[in-house]
Amino acid sequence: xxxxxxxFTRLDVCNRFLESVRHSVVLGMEVVSAEETAVRTRLPWRxxxxxxxxxxxxxxxxxxxxxxxxxxxxxxxxxxPVFEITPTIDFRVDHLRGPAxxxxxxxxxxxxxxxxxxxxxxxxxxEEGNEDAPIATGLATYTRLxxxxxxxxxxx
Amino acid sequence: MKALKTLIDECRSGATDYQELxxxxxxxxxxxxxxxxxxDELTFVLPKNDNVIGNPTLPALHGGAVAGFMEQxxxxxxxxxxxxxxxxxxxxxxxxxxxxGHFRDTYAECRITRQGxxxxxxxxxxxxxxRQEPIxxxxxxxxxxxxx
Numbered sequence: 015x016x017x018x019x020x021x022f023t024r025l026d027v028c029n030r031f032l033e034s035v036r037h038s039v040v041l042g043m044e045v046v047s048a049e050e051t052a053v054r055t056r057l058p059w060r061x062x063x064x065x066x067x068x069x070x071x072x073x074x075x076x077x078x079x080x081x082x083x084x085x086x087x088x089x090x091x092x093x094x095p096v097f098e099i100t101p102t103i104d105f106r107v108d109h110l111r112g113p114a115x116x117x118x119x120x121x122x123x124x125x126x127x128x129x130x131x132x133x134x135x136x137x138x139x140x141e142e143g144n145e146d147a148p149i150a151t152g153l154a155t156y157t158r159l160x161x162x163x164x165x166x167x168x169x170x
Numbered sequence: 171m172k173a174l175k176t177l178i179d180e181c182r183s184g185a186t187d188y189q190e191l192x193x194x195x196x197x198x199x200x201x202x203x204x205x206x207x208x209x210d211e212l213t214f215v216l217p218k219n220d221n222v223i224g225n226p227t228l229p230a231l232h233g234g235a236v237a238g239f240m241e242q243x244x245x246x247x248x249x250x251x252x253x254x255x256x257x258x259x260x261x262x263x264x265x266x267x268x269x270x271g272h273f274r275d276t277y278a279e280c281r282i283t284r285q286g287x288x289x290x291x292x293x294x295x296x297x298x299x300x301r302q303e304p305i306x307x308x309x310x311x312x313x314x315x316x317x318x
Contacts, residue, residue, distance in 0.1 A: 034225075034226055035223075035224050035225070035226070035232060036220060036221065036222075036223040036224075036226060036232075037221060037222050037223055037224055037231075037232035037234065037235045038224075038232065038234075040221045061196060062196045062197070062199065062200045063196065063197050063200060064195070064196040064197060065195060065196075065197050065242075065245075065257075066195070066257045067171070067194060067195065067196065068257065072197075073195070073196075073197035073238060073241075073242070074238070074241055074260045074263065075197060075201075075234070075235075075237060075238020075239070075241045075242060076197060076238060078234055078237050078238060078241070078263065079232060079233075079234025079235060079237065079238055080234070081234075082232075082233055082234040082237070083232075083234060099225070101233070101267060101270070102233045102265075102267050103266070103267060104264070104265060104266045104267065105233075105237070105264070105265050105267075106262065106263070106264040106265075107262065107263050107264075108261070108262045109259070109260050109261060109262065109263075112259070
């Protein structure tokens with residue numbers, strides 16, 4: 015009997031992917047879970063990420079950056095255990111409501127269609143603990159770059 | 171803290187540097203956004219810095235940082251057009267990535283395509299080498315006032 019499963023999990027790969035992307039680390043982004051069909055990440059509220067000093071609401075750009083990276087991770091989970099570099103082609107985000115001051119934002123990204131060159135991804139964000147009331151929804155496409163040893167960027 | 175309207179009036183009259191308006195927003199300081207004014211024309215700058223790196227091997231800028239920079243540039247741009255300034259709320263933001271963002275300074279300019287009483291449509295273009303070769307273009311809608 016041989017076990018052909020790789021010695022690392024999707025969560026391991028997503029965490030390495032996160033650690034290798036400085037902007038996401040500096041934002042304070044965390045990976046919550048990583049399954050073949052969906053990835054969850056969270057972004058704790060922080061004073062320096064505020065977009066409107068009068069309300070204390072987190073800036074849409076910070077939420078966008080997390081959703082963009084989570085979208086990339088959702089592709090990683092589909093191509094697992096192979097890691098590919100997947101630059102964003104386009105991304106649309108709708109801000110449904112402002113997250114409350116102090117609340118962490120959680121997002122779930124799902125790659126619902128993967129073709130040889132393009133990945134189609136849906137992303138939803140909500141305030142932690144309030145999953146039934148999304149604050150933002152996103153729709154994005156990414157392109158799959160075929161780069162030898164791409165996995166070593168985050169894998170080793 | 172100065173009232174927003176006072177600060178904007180001072181920026182318009184030249185009494186205060188636009189940078190004070192930019193630095194009012196914590197996230198803008200986090201990214202390190204700067205603004206260059208030539209007369210009434212504003213160019214926004216995202217100076218290269220380690221915190222906005224995405225792919226470390228290239229190295230390339232994080233697309234999310236560039237998007238956040240462009241969104242904030244548009245917000246400041248609209249604020250300066252408003253008679254009774256209130257921070258506009260982003261309704262939606264759509265971005266196309268045309269070229270890789272290299273590890274160097276990035277510039278952005280905004281154009282208001284349509285501004286109604288309640289909603290503004292803004293086009294934002296960002297470039298590095300020259301403005302004829304944008305690395306990203308974006309369009310966004312902002313809610314200006316909920317009681318208009």
